[in-house]
Amino acid sequence: MEVWIAEWSDSDNCVDIVVFGSEHDALSKSVKDIKQIIAGWTPGDDENKDLCAQVINDFARQGFLDQVITYWNDYQGDEEYYQYCHVYSRPVLGDISASKVSVSTYQTEISGATCRKCNATNEYAYADQPDGTFVCYSCKAFGG
Ligand SMILES: [Zn+2]
Numbered sequence: 001m002e003v004w005i006a007e008w009s010d011s012d013n014c015v016d017i018v019v020f021g022s023e024h025d026a027l028s029k030s031v032k033d034i035k036q037i038i039a040g041w042t043p044g045d046d047e048n049k050d051l052c053a054q055v056i057n058d059f060a061r062q063g064f065l066d067q068v069i070t071y072w073n074d075y076q077g078d079e080e081y082y083q084y085c086h087v088y089s090r091p092v093l094g095d096i097s098a099s100k101v102s103v104s105t106y107q108t109e110i111s112g113a114t115c116r117k118c119n120a121t122n123e124y125a126y127a128d129q130p131d132g133t134f135v136c137y138s139c140k141a142f143g144g
């Protein structure tokens with residue numbers, strides 16, 4: 001059998017990997033992440049961003065998830081700060097069904113984390129990403 005990996009890597013050499021039991025789940029999560037980044041853009045700020053957002057939302061609406069990711073990566077080639085997204089499969093040993101794949105979420109043992117949306121530091125929060133970040137309560141509550 002195989003598992004599906006959704007991998008993000010950016011120009012700061014940060015890599016984030018999440019494992020899924022199916023290609024559709026990995027693609028869906030990646031497209032959701034892409035749409036979330038786009039939702040943070042200000043319309044009218046940048047012609048290229050506006051076009052990118054329009055094409056990606058069209059693809060997503062039609063269910064062309066892999067095309068969303070291909071287009072997104074093409075667009076990243078023009079950006080100074082880039083974030084590439086890749087979805088691919090990896091074989092795993094053992095004869096287990098895909099529905100039994102468990103996904104482990106990263107969590108530090110040490111408290112103290114910075115919100116990756118608003119940069120607020122919380123000394124009692126635990127990072128859910130290896131770069132020491134989390135999403136704070138108010139960013140989660142207000143569409144984060
Ligand atoms: Zn925040």
